[in-house]
Amino acid sequence: MTQPAVTFQIKQLEERFNTRLFERGGGRISLTPAGELVLDYAERILGLSSELDIRVAEMTGQMSGSLLVGASTTIAEFMLPPILGEFNVRYPQVRARLTVANSETISNAVAAHTLDIGLIESQTNHPSLQSEVCGDDELQVVCTPGHPLGKQSEVDARILLAHDFIAREPGSGTREVTDDYFRACGVDPEKLRTLMELSSPEALKGVVATGLGCSIVSRASFEKERQLGTLVAIPLRPRLKRTLSLIYPKERFRSKVVLTFVEFARNKLRELSA
Secondary structure (H helix, E strand, O other), rough: OOHHHHHHHHHHHHHHHHHOOOOEEEEEEEOOOOHHHHHHHHHHHHHHHHHHHHHHHHHHHOOOOOEEEEEEHHHHHHOOOHHHHHHHHHHOOOOEEEEEEEEHHHOOOHOOOOOEEEEEOOOOOOOOOEEEEEEEEEEEEEEOOOOOOOOOOOEEHHHHHHHHEEOOOOOHHHHHHHHHHHHHHOOOOOHOOOEEEEEEEEHHHHHHHOOOOEEEEEEEOOOHHHOOOOEEEEEEEEEEEEEEEEEOOOOOOOOHHHHHHHHHHHHHHHHHHO
């Protein structure tokens, strides 16, 4: 819509309710309390309209519509592609759209209803989200074969204090799990010799491959480097495993498409974990 058309629609709404819906001043605009109320009802009306479309389609036996999936970086890059591919083959009328971000961002997007479902590398404590564990993933130390840790069969967390470390960024599921693990082992994560914080597992492995330091990554993300021999992976002592979780909003209508994908992804992630 053009700016004049938007202004006209707002004016029509304010005349209908006989009150201002927006505060204007100082070059800024914000909602009044009445505007907040109207917005809340408008979102609910649009949600019901979308739900009606889905309900009618399901009554006619159609498996179609959009599927908004969010996944944390490691899952999106190394686990989800074959899951989405197989789901699309089974249900070609479903249009899946994938958003990739760290676990915290995905959780917030699902809670805000901008995503239908999320797959993250940890559990969430968000009060409006349901979290369901559907598998696990082991995290291991990675470094070059020539690194001082390269010949070890296991690595104690305290040993990592003596080596340069490449970390994932704050907010990622991997960072949260590894920081908790270090603390449980009596190691303050702030004491690590952290050279960089990176938001991509591929970038992180690329830096480690230069010999600059070591890191901790998902075993699922390491297969290519293991086959090429560019990096080696060493289990931690004690072993470090994390949960893989499906998250979705509590007490909200979920379409047959979403419910079917939840069941499909749950089974596939469990197969991958096994």
